[in-house]
Amino acid sequence: MLSIRKVRTASGPVAVQVVQYLGHKSVILKHIGSGKNGEEVFSLVKKPMSGLTTEQNGPPFLLSHIRKF
Incomplete structure (x- = not known):
């Protein structure tokens, strides 16, 4: 399942990523x-919840499989 993850970076800002957990x-x-x-x-x-259905230079991913934290 795809998830939206927020991670604090070493320099301070919060990075927002679409991730898939495998084990x-x-x-x-x-x-x-x-x-x-x-x-x-x-x-x-x-942003990914409002119409981002494909990556520009990569494979598409389905919004219905994204879990928001």
Whole structure:
């Protein structure tokens, strides 16, 4: 199942990623972006949920399989 993950980077901003969990490992399928404040992170989390159905240079993924945290 695909999930949206928010991770704090070493330099401080929060990275928003679409990942797939395989057992105890996570595979990053798409890095959406990084935000420095809550508004930026919120807009990045909404981005894959609002019509992003294919990656520009990669395989498509289905929005119905994305789980939001």
